[in-house]
Amino acid sequence: MAVNLYDTAYGLETAIRQSDEYRHLQEAYTEVNKDPQAKQMFDQFRQMQMNLQQKQMMGQNISEQEVQQAQSTVALVQQNQKIAKLMEAEQRMSMVIGELNKIIMKPLEDLYGNM
Structure with missing residues (x-):
């Protein structure tokens, strides 16, 4: 009997959405978004994170000043x-x-490890 991997994957998606970890993440994210000051700080932090990741992916050096x-x-x-609660949940x-x-x-x- 063939297994439909996509059905299994969608089942896993549903399980993730119902997990305590996801629920805590969702609650923490909602709390940050309800607080304008926290949301602004978090958005700026995420933007900085994305900029640094983009530089890394493009092979650009990150300066000591950027690290600090x-x-x-x-x-x-x-x-x-x-x-802090949101970052912990993430x-x-x-x-x-x-x-x-x-x-x-x-x-x-298992397959390739035996070679």
């Missing part, structure tokens, strides 16, 4: 309790996704 600015921005946004969700990815990739790892 990023570190001070992280320290500043983490002082906001709502943003990290937990990211860990779950990483663990799920390891499980999904296991058959290929």
